[in-house]
Amino acid sequence: MSTQSPHLIRKKVIAGNWKMNKTAAEGAALTREIVEAVGRETLVDTVLCPPFTALESVARALEGQAIKLGAQNMHPEKSGAFTGEISAEMLRTLYVTHVILGHSERRQYCGETDGFINRKVLAALASELRPILCVGETLAEREAGRTLDVVRTQTEAALAGVKPEQITTVIIAYEPVWAIGTGKVATTAQAQEVHAFIRALLTRLHGAALSQKVRILYGGSMKPANAPELLAQPDIDGGLIGGASLEARSFVDLVKAAMAAV
DSSP states (O other): OOOSOHHHHSOOEEEEEOOSOOOHHHHHHHHHHHHHHHTTOOSSEEEEEOOGGGHHHHHHHTTTSSOEEEESOOOSSSSSSOTTOOOHHHHHHTTOOEEEESOHHHHHHHOOOHHHHHHHHHHHHHTTOEEEEEEOOOHHHHHTTOHHHHHHHHHHHHTTTOOHHHHTTOEEEEOOGGGSSSSOOOOHHHHHHHHHHHHHHHHHHHOHHHHTTSOEEEOSOOOTTTHHHHHTSTTOOEEEESGGGSSHHHHHHHHHHHHHTO
16 A cells, blocks of 8 residues: 555646636747746646637647646537537537636636536536536635635535545545735645635545545645745645746746645
């Protein structure tokens, strides 16, 4: 039996969420820079999540590399009259392997509910896509002492109907909404507390053996300066990176920080 701790057994993940940034050409150029530095590294799972319009050009730039391709969203239905939406099958044809679901910006600006996000999670799993499920509280919710209640509700609702054999395919990203793009960062202790809470919740839902295999990422302004301390925590398995993923050097530094934390 392995003597390694679960923290060491879980492969770190650094996923870049480009949000509504980068044209197809700009995305391909950024990808080539990242590929040059860490394209063949397999110690860490590196994922690039460009906007839909750049998926094809980024996919071409990633050909033959270890870096994986992710999308920022998808619709739960396979096809139909859903103007402006993209299905899991459409993503799969572009060699997408990961998809961000339930991001706080989708919840806030697009009115996405826990139930709708749950439908997406189940649809992604059915199409063999790996969901990066985002959960997290607003500043008002944290100040009201509701952080763990909010995270519990969002996590349980989004994972409803996920089978035990599917749970290790899901990556969870804890994103304190008040720390996204604000420059504010949860303290290492605050981040670890919520990550440990999510893992305990997964243990209650699916048992300790499976919960120890689920990767939980921190998604609140992780940067090269704070990454080593965050990545050293026992329940922080990587980062969902926003601003720092838009520039090759900072993103590569984060991948290297994750490699050093292995």
